[in-house]
Each structure stands twice: as C-alpha cells, then as structure tokens.
Amino acid sequence: MKNLIVDWDFLRLLRLGIGLWLGFLAIAESQLIVGVMAALFLLQAIFNIGCAGGACNTPWIRANHKHLIKEEVFEEIK
Structure with a gap:
C-alpha cells in the first residue's frame, strides 16, 4: 500500500x-x-505500471556491478 503513495515521477x-x-x-x-x-x-x-506491467522500470542511478562480472580465462590450444 505504501508503494501507491511514493515515487511519483513525471511520467506517473x-x-x-x-x-x-x-x-x-x-x-x-x-x-x-x-x-x-x-x-x-x-x-x-x-x-x-507502464510498459510490460512495470518490468521496464529501471533505476535512474545504476550501481557499479563490476564485482558481479567474472573474468573469463582462455587457454591457447596448439
């Protein structure tokens, strides 16, 4: 119920x-x-809800998610 009265942005x-x-x-x-x-x-x-039932809502400030990306290790095959 609290979500109905908060986060009123321009599009809403x-x-x-x-x-x-x-x-x-x-x-x-x-x-x-x-x-x-x-x-x-x-x-x-x-x-x-707007497009796709609210699934298109993205945050305005994106967090830094570099720690979630794994470095791929490749091995050279001769």
Whole structure:
C-alpha cells in the first residue's frame, strides 16, 4: 500500500493527468471508449505500471556491478 503513495515521477503524474482529462471528457461526452481509456491511464498511474506491467522500470542511478562480472580465462590450444 505504501508503494501507491511514493515515487511519483513525471511520467506517473502525466498518466494521472491524462487519465483525469480523459475521464472528464468521457463523462461530459458520454463516451464509453474514452472512459475505458481513462480507466487504463488511471490504473497505470495508481499502480505505477507502464510498459510490460512495470518490468521496464529501471533505476535512474545504476550501481557499479563490476564485482558481479567474472573474468573469463582462455587457454591457447596448439
């Protein structure tokens, strides 16, 4: 539950704004398709999922992972 109220970045706020705007248009114009699109954008904003169900979220600052890379040892064959 705590994840729903933290880490609001620009794209998440943009999805929220688009969802609210489309929701207003759906109600004002009585359009079901626009209402479905609004619900999609609002769910993406609330649960912080974008592409591939949130699997595309990468950290802004990458940690140094050199210690995880193993050096390959090759032996010359004559």
